[in-house]
Amino acid sequence: xxxxxxxxxxxxxxxxxxxxxxxxxxxxxxxxxxxxxxxxxxxxxxxxxxxxxxxxxxxxxxxxxxxxxxxxxxxxxxxxxxxxxxxxxxxxxxxxxxxxxxxxxxxxxxxxxxxxxxxxxxxxxxxxxxxxxxxxxxxxxxxxxxxxxxxxxxxxxxxxxxxxxxxxxxxxxxxxxxxxxxxxxxxxxxxxxxxxxxxxxxxxxxxxxxxxxxxxxxxxxxxxxxxxxxxxxxxxxxxxxxxxxxxxxxxxxxxxxxxxxxxxxxxxxxxxxxxxxxxxxxxxxxxxxxxxxxxxxxxxxxxxxxxxxxxxxxxxxxxxxxxxxxxxxxxxxxxxxxxxxxxxxxxxxxxxxxxxxxxxxxxxxxxxxxxxxxxxxxxxxxxxxxxxxxxxxxxxxxxxxxxxxxxxxxxxxxxxxxxxxxxxxxxxxxxxxxxxxxxxxxxxxxxxxxxxxxxxxxxxxxxxxxxxxxxxxxxxxxxxxxxxxxxxxxxxxxxxxxxxxxxxxxxxxxxxxxxxxxxxxxxxxxxxxxxxxxxxxxxxxxxxxxxx
Numbered sequence: 001x002x003x004x005x006x007x008x009x010x011x012x013x014x015x016x017x018x019x020x021x022x023x024x025x026x027x028x029x030x031x032x033x034x035x036x037x038x039x040x041x042x043x044x045x046x047x048x049x050x051x052x053x054x055x056x057x058x059x060x061x062x063x064x065x066x067x068x069x070x071x072x073x074x075x076x077x078x079x080x081x082x083x084x085x086x087x088x089x090x091x092x093x094x095x096x097x098x099x100x101x102x103x104x105x106x107x108x109x110x111x112x113x114x115x116x117x118x119x120x121x122x123x124x125x126x127x128x129x130x131x132x133x134x135x136x137x138x139x140x141x142x143x144x145x146x147x148x149x150x151x152x153x154x155x156x157x158x159x160x161x162x163x164x165x166x167x168x169x170x171x172x173x174x175x176x177x178x179x180x181x182x183x184x185x186x187x188x189x190x191x192x193x194x195x196x197x198x199x200x201x202x203x204x205x206x207x208x209x210x211x212x213x214x215x216x217x218x219x220x221x222x223x224x225x226x227x228x229x230x231x232x233x234x235x236x237x238x239x240x241x242x243x244x245x246x247x248x249x250x251x252x253x254x255x256x257x258x259x260x261x262x263x264x265x266x267x268x269x270x271x272x273x274x275x276x277x278x279x280x281x282x283x284x285x286x287x288x289x290x291x292x293x294x295x296x297x298x299x300x301x302x303x304x305x306x307x308x309x310x311x312x313x314x315x316x317x318x319x320x321x322x323x324x325x326x327x328x329x330x331x332x333x334x335x336x337x338x339x340x341x342x343x344x345x346x347x348x349x350x351x352x353x354x355x356x357x358x359x360x361x362x363x364x365x366x367x368x369x370x371x372x373x374x375x376x377x378x379x380x381x382x383x384x385x386x387x388x389x390x391x392x393x394x395x396x397x398x399x400x401x402x403x404x405x406x407x408x409x410x411x412x413x414x415x416x417x418x419x420x421x422x423x424x425x426x427x428x429x430x431x432x433x434x435x436x437x438x439x440x441x442x443x444x445x446x447x448x449x450x451x452x453x454x455x456x457x458x459x460x461x462x463x464x465x466x467x468x469x470x471x472x473x474x475x476x477x478x479x480x481x482x483x484x485x486x487x488x489x490x491x492x493x494x495x496x497x498x499x500x501x502x503x504x505x506x507x508x509x510x511x512x513x514x515x516x517x518x519x520x521x522x523x524x525x526x527x528x529x530x531x532x533x534x535x536x537x538x539x540x541x542x543x544x545x546x547x548x
Contacts (some may be wrong), residue, residue: 202287
């Protein structure tokens with residue numbers, strides 16, 4: 001009996017203690033997350049464009065992001081070649097070509113040159129043109145959007161929008177709710193059967209507004225008097241290409257006449273294609289109800305016109321300056337819309353670029369700065385001629401030269417039972433005789449080559465064993481594989497690889513850093529802020545610590 005009483009007392013004490021523990025235990029709170037993440041990539045936006053045109057930026061656009069957001073002033077691409085497809089992929093995967101598989105806008109796959117998002121197994125949706133034969137099938141890794149979808153059991157929504165197919169498809173990843181891009185043949189935004197069998201009603205309704213026709217119904221004139229464009233050279237210089245052959249590179253540009261002659265694709269070479277893209281972004285928010293519930297959604301936007309215009313007119317043209325001033329106004333309107341629709345402080349936005357651009361070579365020469373163009377086709381021809389003499393009984397050993405890489409004809413080398421390493425040594429030796437070439441090296445021997453580390457690690461990160469060339473080419477500074485008008489990109493140099501990066505909105509304190517950050521750090525930063533897994537090929541690190 002006495003033992004029973006003791007056991008009862010112990011049981012009462014344990015029960016009381018457990019109740020007290022339950023009453024004093026702090027309940028687990030729901031993780032705080034933004035309603036919407038918006039990624040804005042400005043194609044070919046050099047870092048210095050944030051400040052070169054700042055005097056005439058509006059308070060609500062780039063200036064707002066700089067004054068409210070956190071700016072990473074020393075952000076770089078950690079790979080080469082610095083091109084659109086790789087940049088957009090890197091931003092959203094936190095990875096590099098050697099891992100994510102996108103080795104260029106074009107690369108060699110299974111012995112054939114392919115476009116990064118080509119997919120002949122799908123069909124176009126919203127058009128009958130080949131522009132719809134696209135998917136992310138060549139992407140090997142997940143994106144931050146894919147990880148958000150996985151973490152939420154499919155409840156998070158992910159949408160990509162851009163004029164360029166690759167700039168919508170690759171950021172959106174493998175499992176988005178949709179990716180949409182512009183079809184020059186119809187003037188409409190389309191997709192492919194990889195994503196869906198028919199366009200959503202909101203995309204059809206958007207297309208039915210015929211906005212491209214509206215934007216092309218008036219001349220493109222400057223926002224301000226032409227004489228006030230102090231950051232640019234005079235209009236119509238030898239540094240610029242026209243929008244089409246025979247059209248003078250000069251504003252005002254007669255868009256109605258050009259539209260009648262060349263069709264909808266003209267909008268890519270005007271600032272109004274960026275406005276159209278942001279119009280579609282708004283329609284996506286409305287149509288997909290992005291940012292409207294407890295799950296964090298992702299909207300990946302890419303403004304492509306800055307790249308088309310940059311290639312055409314260069315980095316110091318009035319057209320380029322006017323394009324950024326107009327983009328600033330469109331950005332201000334879009335951010336104000338997000339404030340109203342999603343709520344200020346409820347969304348997280350980051351703005352960056354996929355790559356930069358070199359100053360026009362003739363522009364530099366006129367200022368006594370060493371610069372020149374380099375012709376990859378001529379280089380390939382010289383290599384073929386030399387190798388034909390070395391190996392007269394062998395088929396053409398050079399497949400192509402692109403992406404600042406030499407692609408060898410691997411099948412021909414195997415058939416002739418040649419020593420591939422000896423062929424590569426010969427190619428390197430020939431390239432080193434070119435006065436425009438600074439370095440050339442076997443891709444598989446870069447680690448031991450006498451090349452500065454800043455260049456070396458970028459080549460290694462950019463080398464994909466299955467899809468890259470066999471020999472890397474590094475040109476002298478201010479040399480590019482381009483003509484003497486307009487500009488290009490693709491090299492390791494800061495003008496191509498130093499990009500803007502600004503975070504603003506939910507969870508972001510105002511500030512800046514000049515410590516080295518990388519494009520690969522963007523995706524893991526978003527993942528850390530959202531408390532989701534980083535993409536499966538990520539090599540970057542979160543930028544923010546406890547201070548955010």
